[in-house]
Amino acid sequence: MVTDSGKTDGQSGPTERTRVVTLGFADMQTRARGRGPRCAWAERSVTLRQYHDEEWGVPTIDEVRLFELLVLEGAQAGLSWSIILAKRDAYRSAFAGFDASRVARFGPTEVAQLLEAPGIVHNRLKVESAVTNARAFLDTASSHGSFASYLWGWVEGRPIVGRPEVAAEVPVMSDLSVSLSKDLKRRGFTFVGPTIVYSYLQATGVVDDHLETCPSKPEYQTSLVQDDLGIEDRNRRPGQVPARRRTSSTRRSSSSSVL
Numbered sequence: 001m002v003t004d005s006g007k008t009d010g011q012s013g014p015t016e017r018t019r020v021v022t023l024g025f026a027d028m029q030t031r032a033r034g035r036g037p038r039c040a041w042a043e044r045s046v047t048l049r050q051y052h053d054e055e056w057g058v059p060t061i062d063e064v065r066l067f068e069l070l071v072l073e074g075a076q077a078g079l080s081w082s083i084i085l086a087k088r089d090a091y092r093s094a095f096a097g098f099d100a101s102r103v104a105r106f107g108p109t110e111v112a113q114l115l116e117a118p119g120i121v122h123n124r125l126k127v128e129s130a131v132t133n134a135r136a137f138l139d140t141a142s143s144h145g146s147f148a149s150y151l152w153g154w155v156e157g158r159p160i161v162g163r164p165e166v167a168a169e170v171p172v173m174s175d176l177s178v179s180l181s182k183d184l185k186r187r188g189f190t191f192v193g194p195t196i197v198y199s200y201l202q203a204t205g206v207v208d209d210h211l212e213t214c215p216s217k218p219e220y221q222t223s224l225v226q227d228d229l230g231i232e233d234r235n236r237r238p239g240q241v242p243a244r245r246r247t248s249s250t251r252r253s254s255s256s257s258v259l
């Protein structure tokens with residue numbers, strides 16, 4: 001959907017030893033209300049606005065939601081996000097409430113039924129991708145403790161805060177999405193190109209691209225991650241970006257989380 005610049009690490013992904021990411025959700029909900037307009041795309045419809053205001057960019061470690069967004073982002077390819085949001089309830093029903101362990105057991109019969117199911121995108125590749133991705137999702141969760149640990153391990157548990165001034169500054173992929181895309185493909189995921197993955201990172205809150213003016217932009221004030229990722233720079237000041245995470249990004253970037 002919307003995006004960010006290549007300001008990320010391009011580093012290797014989390015190791016198999018990565019275990020748990022625990023975000024301080026209470027802290028994350030602290031909002032520094034911008035006084036200007038929302039992110040422009042959010043004004044296109046009531047549905048988009050509600051999604052933007054309540055969900056987009058809110059960090060999540062919920063496995064069901066992480067799988068849901070993976071399926072929906074893949075389904076979106078070539079379509080608008082508005083269309084997918086309108087089909088969300090139908091998707092939820094057709095895909096077992098986005099329970100990956102159930103979707104992973106879908107066979108040819110279920111796939112055939114999904115291709116006739118009301119309200120979802122009847123694209124065989126996308127439907128089969130959801131099943132394939134459910135299996136890869138479970139495999140990845142198994143090797144990392146949870147899919148959240150795998151995903152958030154890429155950013156050491158801290159959202160990458162883009163905070164663009166205008167919509168034109170919001171890119172469609174980043175070094176991180178390229179690296180993550182490659183790793184996801186290696187793990188057997190499909191419909192996970194760098195652009196889809198970037199949109200996924202935004203949706204899950206790994207990347208925060210709310211505009212500087214946006215009333216929904218979160219303010220990251222306190223601890224976002226717990227010990228299990230082995231974060232070293234615990235005394236980092238607010239807004240200080242660790243040296244090892246600085247990149248060749250051409251656009252300003254910051255990590256305003258505080259440990």
Ligand SMILES: [Zn+2]
Nearest residue numbers: 039210211214
């Ligand atoms: Zn916004």
